[in-house]
Amino acid sequence: MKAVIVEDSRLAREGLLKMLARYPELDIAGAAEHPSSALLLIQEHKPDIIFLDIHMPGESGFDLLEKLDYSPKIVFTTAYSEHAIRSFDFNTIDYLLKPISHERLKLAIDKLKLNLEENTIITKPPLDINSRMFVKDGDKCHLIPLDSIRYFESCKNHVRIFFNKENAFVKKSLNSIEERLPKKHFFRANRQFVVNLHAIVNIDEAVGDGYEITMNDGKILEVSRRNAVELKDLLSF
Secondary structure, X not given: OEEEEEOOOHHHHHHHHHHHOOOOOOEEEEEEOOHHHHHHHHHHHOXXXXXEOOXXXXXXXXXXXXXXXXXXXXXXXXXXXXXXXXXXXOOEEEEEEOOOOHHHHHHHHHHHHHHHHHHXXXXXXXXXXXXXXXXXXXXXXXXXXXXXXXXXXXXXXXXXXXXXXXXXXXXXXXXXXXXXXXXXXXXXXXXXXXXXXXXXXXXXEOOOXXXXXXXXXXXXEEEEHHHHHHHHHHOOO
């Protein structure tokens, strides 16, 4: 598992590096002391797991995660307990309070291993555009043709599927769903949305650094400039 550490305190950063050296299954790709340098490091290595401080000068760990175009697994490392609830808006494995003990870190690594094993066990073959998805949402069951789905939205521990004039929730991660979708038909617009390319009706430059796509139900979604390059290739712009 490739990992990155983001921690503004030199002592805490070096201490965590030493503690993680006990786990040969972790390949530490690098460590950063600020969200700006961390963003470049993450974009270069695409780590599976990030050990992330929350309070840092200038930007927070949450601000950094909002800029990512994928959802790595996160172990938060912080001295503040009040952010624990918000942490689960992300792909959070654990929330460690400083000072971090070897015993508590081992529990987090065990959780990470279990999460990866479960994902490996339930791995299924990829779908094609003619496939249908069976979704049980509460008391309602749906058999959804894949080509009728406009987009998938990540909602904490669930994914909301928008199809035809309906929507339904499924208790899965957006990453696990995206892995099974046909790449020629579905595109990761940002951390929160995967969209059906055939449901896009317009693409425009955004006010900031990026693009906006309009879906056939009127929904407008932001796409990072780097992702927009891939999107244009897929749509043969």
